Amino acid sequence: MNTWYALVDSLLPFAWSQHLFMKNALLAILLVSLLFGILGTMVVNNRMAFFSDAIGHSALTGIALGVLLGFHNPLLSMIAFALLLALAISYIKAASSSSPDTVIGVFSATAVALGIVILSRGGGFAKYSRYLIGDLLSITAEEILFLSLILIAVLLTWGLLFNRLLVVSVNPSLAKSRGVPVRIVEGLFAGLMAVIVSSSIQWVGILIINSLLVLPAASARNIAGNMRQYHTFSILISLSSGIFGLIASYYWGTATGATIVLFTALWYLISLLIKHGSR
Amino acid sequence: MITKIDPTVNSEYKSGLACGLCCTKLHGFGVMLGKTEILRDLSLHIHCGELTALIGPNGAGKSTLLKAILGEVAHSGTMTFLDIAGAKARTPRIGYVPQRLDFDAGSPTSVLDLWAASTCRRPVWLGAEKKLRAYARSKLAAFNADHLIENKLGSLSGGELQRVLLTLALEPVPDLLLMDEPVSGIDPRGIELFYQMISDLRQQYDMSIILVSHDLGLVSRYSDRIIFLNRTFYVVGTPGEVFSNPTVIQTFGRISTEAGKIL
Numbered sequence: 001m002n003t004w005y006a007l008v009d010s011l012l013p014f015a016w017s018q019h020l021f022m023k024n025a026l027l028a029i030l031l032v033s034l035l036f037g038i039l040g041t042m043v044v045n046n047r048m049a050f051f052s053d054a055i056g057h058s059a060l061t062g063i064a065l066g067v068l069l070g071f072h073n074p075l076l077s078m079i080a081f082a083l084l085l086a087l088a089i090s091y092i093k094a095a096s097s098s099s100p101d102t103v104i105g106v107f108s109a110t111a112v113a114l115g116i117v118i119l120s121r122g123g124g125f126a127k128y129s130r131y132l133i134g135d136l137l138s139i140t141a142e143e144i145l146f147l148s149l150i151l152i153a154v155l156l157t158w159g160l161l162f163n164r165l166l167v168v169s170v171n172p173s174l175a176k177s178r179g180v181p182v183r184i185v186e187g188l189f190a191g192l193m194a195v196i197v198s199s200s201i202q203w204v205g206i207l208i209i210n211s212l213l214v215l216p217a218a219s220a221r222n223i224a225g226n227m228r229q230y231h232t233f234s235i236l237i238s239l240s241s242g243i244f245g246l247i248a249s250y251y252w253g254t255a256t257g258a259t260i261v262l263f264t265a266l267w268y269l270i271s272l273l274i275k276h277g278s279r
Numbered sequence: 280m281i282t283k284i285d286p287t288v289n290s291e292y293k294s295g296l297a298c299g300l301c302c303t304k305l306h307g308f309g310v311m312l313g314k315t316e317i318l319r320d321l322s323l324h325i326h327c328g329e330l331t332a333l334i335g336p337n338g339a340g341k342s343t344l345l346k347a348i349l350g351e352v353a354h355s356g357t358m359t360f361l362d363i364a365g366a367k368a369r370t371p372r373i374g375y376v377p378q379r380l381d382f383d384a385g386s387p388t389s390v391l392d393l394w395a396a397s398t399c400r401r402p403v404w405l406g407a408e409k410k411l412r413a414y415a416r417s418k419l420a421a422f423n424a425d426h427l428i429e430n431k432l433g434s435l436s437g438g439e440l441q442r443v444l445l446t447l448a449l450e451p452v453p454d455l456l457l458m459d460e461p462v463s464g465i466d467p468r469g470i471e472l473f474y475q476m477i478s479d480l481r482q483q484y485d486m487s488i489i490l491v492s493h494d495l496g497l498v499s500r501y502s503d504r505i506i507f508l509n510r511t512f513y514v515v516g517t518p519g520e521v522f523s524n525p526t527v528i529q530t531f532g533r534i535s536t537e538a539g540k541i542l
Contacts (some may be wrong), residue, residue, distance in 0.1 A: 039402075046384050145447035155296040163396040163403055169382050170393055170432070176351045176373030177448070177457070178397055225431065227396075 002140045013272045016250045021137050025256065028139045029242040031147045032212075033260075034199050035141055037238030039196060040217035041230055042162075042189065046169045050101060051089065053210040055089035055194050058085045059113025063131060067116065075199060082194035085111060090190050094183070127173045134205025136246070136256040143203075150199055157192055163221035165189055166227070204257045214242065214256070215264035301327045303371050303487050307356035310340070310347050317343045319511035321356070325424065325487040325504075330477060331353050332423070332502035333491045334521075336530055339509045341491045342378070345457050348489075349375060371455045372441055374448030376441065378459035384433030390443050391415055391428050397447055402477075422446050438469040445476075449484075456480075458490045470494060474501045495522075495534050 004120035008023045016022050045051050066074025089107055093100045119128050164185045167175040172182045201209055220233035245260030252259065289507065308321040317340040325331055333341050347354040360371035371499045382388075395407045396413045407415075412428070420423040422442040428434060448456060458477070465473070474497045480497055481488050481503075489506075492498045498505060498518065505521040507530075514524050522534045 045382065045388075047383065134469075158404075161404050163399065166388065166392065166396040166403060169386075170380050171377040171379075172386065173346060173349055173351055174375055174377050174397075174444070176349045177373050182351070221385060221387055225429065226387055226389040227392040227403045228406040230387040 001144070016247055021139075022092050022246075022250060024137050024139050024141065024144060025246055026243070028136060028144050028147060028203060028259070029246050029256075030239065031144070031151050032204065033216075033238040033242035034235060035147075035151055035196055035200070037216050037235035038154065038158060038231065039193060040213045040215075040238070041220070041227075041234050043193065043213055044170070044217040044221060045166075046189075048193075049210065049214045050108075050149050051086075051190070052193055052197060052213050053084050054104045054111070055086055056201065056206055056209045058082050058111040058115075059131065059198055059206055060119065061111045062115075062198060063128060064115045064118035070171055075202070078198040078201065079195055081111075082198040083191055086190040086194040086255045087187060090187055107188045131202060132205055132207050133255045134201070134203050134208070134257040136203045139203055146199070150196060154192065154196065155186070161185060161188060161192075198227065205255070208257045208261045211239070211261040211264065215261065215268055219264065219268040219271040222268075222275040237264065237271075242266060301360070301362045301454065301485055301487075303327075303358065304362045305348070305356065305358050305395075306356075308344070308347060309355040310343055310352055312343070312352075316511060318347065318354070318508075321508075321513060323506065323515065325489065327454070327485045327487045328481050329503040330481050330488045330490065330501060331504045331506060331510060332498040333489055333506045334493075334495065334498060334531075335508040341508055342459060344508065345375070345489070345491065348455070348457060349373060360447060363455070370375075372451070372453045374453030374456045376444045376448045376456070378460040380432060380440070384431075386433060386529040387432070388432050389429055390419070390432065390435075393432060393443075394447060394450075399451060418450060419446050421445065440472070441465065443471065449480075452484050453486060456486055456488045458488065460490060460492050460494075470497065477501070495531055497533055 063079030066077035215236035224230040241263035249259035310318040346352040
């Protein structure tokens, strides 16, 4: 971490970058944006935006379970519950004839309600409201280390899983004919998403986490012609919005996550203009 | 309810480069989806070098049969493949050409992306290597699709997409090629060309082809054998045999099978 602090001091001699919490937040936002920029490509490609939204909302129940079980940090119970929900949705989606939207909607609504009911017992919900909008500025060095471990895990998985995931998204039967274990690949991706969304939710916030996942990829898709460009644009948009959003939120005194989302929305608008301008 | 026509009688054997010795055998295939029985006790013997057309009304279980062969849908019964030596039965290598793609047209997946993702381990987001690009281009050129290599999948016409998917299904050359013909999106001239292409294919490779088809006129002209399937009922035979079956006539009307008379 000290190397990072020294690096920031020498490269960024600004008022905002003098604070230790801003140095931490900057590193954290770089990691989170990279994660979301990568993962978002497939969330958007597979039309799973609603699914990832449900995973985000399930965090409320995850936190509630953590509180009931007496955990100091509800991270574990959040990840566990999100994983359970992700696998349950994948399973029921495959087994039931209802539209996926309905299945996800039912699970998402139930998870939110259950979480609120448990957390609001005795009128104590207010102390959990920080999870709704997130607090990036309070991130600690250990938590940043944890995020970087997740990033490494994601990069490794993305290297091994991506090609198969892409073929599955194009046509599951085609994937099957090429020896891809379709259900396992889909399950792994849902699981990966559950882990990443739950482990970043306390810094980004339940309300906006999905926008960070979806908007960079949705913008990139407007201007990309192949998978490499798609990833490159998505990551660049995610990173630049993260950095600009963090700095802007410092000067405006606003919530960091939401400010970042506004920048990604601006990117989306620009990408739409480029797309229609090039026609 | 099962009518079987002896395939050895009256079946015209087309000589070509294909050996006609290796074969795929389905034995006693049955599929249940929930409580509904889709297929029952279906047994087929498919020789390589033959084009077998799978026809039947909508919802007859044609796509389900393909998915059962692919192993995507659970089924009873067995499938064995005997190679040219005829000695050792093994699981056949299957190539599959889907009817359509499941994702939306805006996805930035190029033809090369799909090719690389299907045939290589190197993650596509790193971009394709020059060698692979040249190889894919040469393979696509065989079906007049090399100019499409950088195009997004969603921007291809029905015929273009079908040619791209066929090229991919032949890489590596499968023992059994399954094709689900698109119902729409291809002009009549394109369909005719496609049938000629498949017709040539079965002679070039030691490969059995099963084609789910909706164009009975072309089927009667180009296929060696026809499977008429309607849920638990099926008939197998040459075009002449199948199109004179009373149930088939009841379903589709009379189809003339003499070459050149289909208009």
